[in-house]
Amino acid sequence: MSSIHDPRYKKLIQELISIRESxxxxxxxxxxxxxxxxxxxxxxxxxxxxxxxxxLTDWLTALDISIIQFIEKTFTEGA
Structure with missing residues (x-):
């Protein structure tokens, strides 16, 4: 499986989209x-x-989200 199709990576991108849209x-x-x-x-x-x-760091900075906050939200909630 390509790493771009890893479910964890898909979750990361989905969270980035969600943040941008919110x-x-x-x-x-x-x-x-x-x-x-x-x-x-x-x-x-x-x-x-x-x-x-x-x-990823640049992307989060542009959205005014810390990388720590992002990782905690994306990979610890409902894990």
Whole structure:
């Protein structure tokens, strides 16, 4: 199984999407904050591109969420 299709990775991306949507941030707005094209955000959210830890940190910073808070919420709630 490709690591991009690992259920834990899918959960991580789903949580990123949920956070972005709850903050009413569009893909375009997030991409602009990251100095990336909108297609970058779309590819990550569609599981066509994998985030590394540095990109994840940048993504969370743009959404004003600490990485510790994100990991605790994503991997300890309902685990």
């Amino acid at each position: 903050k009413k941030v569009t893909q375009v707005e997030l991409a602009t904050s990251l100095n990336k094209p909108q297609s970058y955000v779309a590819k990550v959210e569609n599981l066509d591109r994998r985030l590394d830890i540095l990109e």
